[in-house]
Amino acid sequence: MMTPFEIHLIVHGEIGWFLTRRNNTADLRLVRDRRASLKDTLEALGLPHTEVGRLLVDGVEVGFHHVPVHDCRVDVHPVEPPLDVTRPSMLRPQAWGKIRFLVDDNVGRLAGLLRAVGADALHVRGTTDSDLAARCETERLILLTRDLGLLKRKNILFGRFIRATEPYRQLKEVLTVFGLNPPYNFFSRCFLCNCDLKPVEKETVSHRLKAETRCYVSAFSTCPSCKRLYWHGPHVRRMLGKMADAGIDVSGASPGLGKGMIRGD
Ligand SMILES: [Zn+2]
Structure with missing residues (x-):
């Protein structure tokens, strides 16, 4: 005493x-x-x-x-945005080499949206808090969650209690807090796997396409892991509209999206 x-x-x-x-x-x-x-x-x-x-x-x-x-x-x-995880500070002397996220189930839609802007975002389902925290430590991942208890674990170095409740607002929050600035590499990752998409010749995938798609779409990409096929469909514009509404700069996504195409088969 x-x-x-x-x-x-x-x-x-x-x-x-x-x-x-x-x-x-x-x-x-x-x-x-x-x-x-x-x-x-x-x-x-x-x-x-x-x-x-x-x-x-x-x-x-x-x-x-x-x-x-x-x-x-x-x-x-x-924390004063932007929080630069690559620069050591008094509270976090271990600087990290790059920005990679681990998205908790309670904000799960963030994973797909972060991938849509080209950010590296893992989403692991059905695991324990202990395993999640350990993975953040060993793989140097920034935890995004609405679980306060999880954020208190000592092996979580960087993380964020997500304030916003609407997914596109959550995306804007994460981009702002961690200083992910435009131009973004829109629609360059697989929504499901987080892998970088690879361009693929139309002839090699035409057998997987519906007649209308085969007729009107010329550029395709595929995920090397799950083989899902992507192309630039109408909902790309819908997603970009929602991002713009949330205050995200989508100017780099037009006019042709470059390699950014999305529309799962
Ligand atoms: Zn995939």
């Missing part, structure tokens, strides 16, 4: 919501008599470490494992 001391904890910005939904305030005075890291202290109050951009103790920047032992003021600031 330690001599009791007080932490004056102030959570700034919109991440105050994680505390106020339970504690009714984002400005707390916590009396402590035992050692606990700031990560554990914040997460016990409902704030996952993935949402924190900077931690200051009496004005000095510290890491998640800092353990207060006497009276102090702790300022907690949100």
Whole structure:
């Protein structure tokens, strides 16, 4: 048992919501008599470490494992978009080489939409939280989820509690937070497998086409993994319209979409 001391904890910005939904305030005075890291202290109050951009103790920047032992003021600031996972920071000293996402089931439609803009997005169904977190660590994946408990796991380095509820708004949120800027490589990945699509000669796939498609469409691509066939169909325009409505720059997708074609067989 330690001599009791007080932490004056102030959570700034919109991440105050994680505390106020339970504690009714984002400005707390916590009396402590035992050692606990700031990560554990914040997460016990409902704030996952993935949402924190900077931690200051009496004005000095510290890491998640800092353990207060006497009276102090702790300022907690949100992640400031864009969060660049390739640059080390005080809170996340391990920089990653590239941006790859792991999409949880509770925001599953995000996986297909991220692939639609060319982003690398895995979606694993029917696995445990423990396996999901372990995979994020070993494969250096950014977790996208609405599961607060999952985001608190220590082997999740980068992640995001998805605020938006509508899938296209969720896509815009992820692109903004992680700094994925246009031009996007639209419709260059398989919706199902996440693999890069490969152009394919029409003659080699014509036997798989309906007569109308065979007549009016000339460019095709295929997924090397699942062999699904893609071409530029009307719903490409519908998807681009929904992206534009969500505030995403789709100008790079026109006029011919380049290699971007989509329409599953
Ligand atoms: Zn595929």
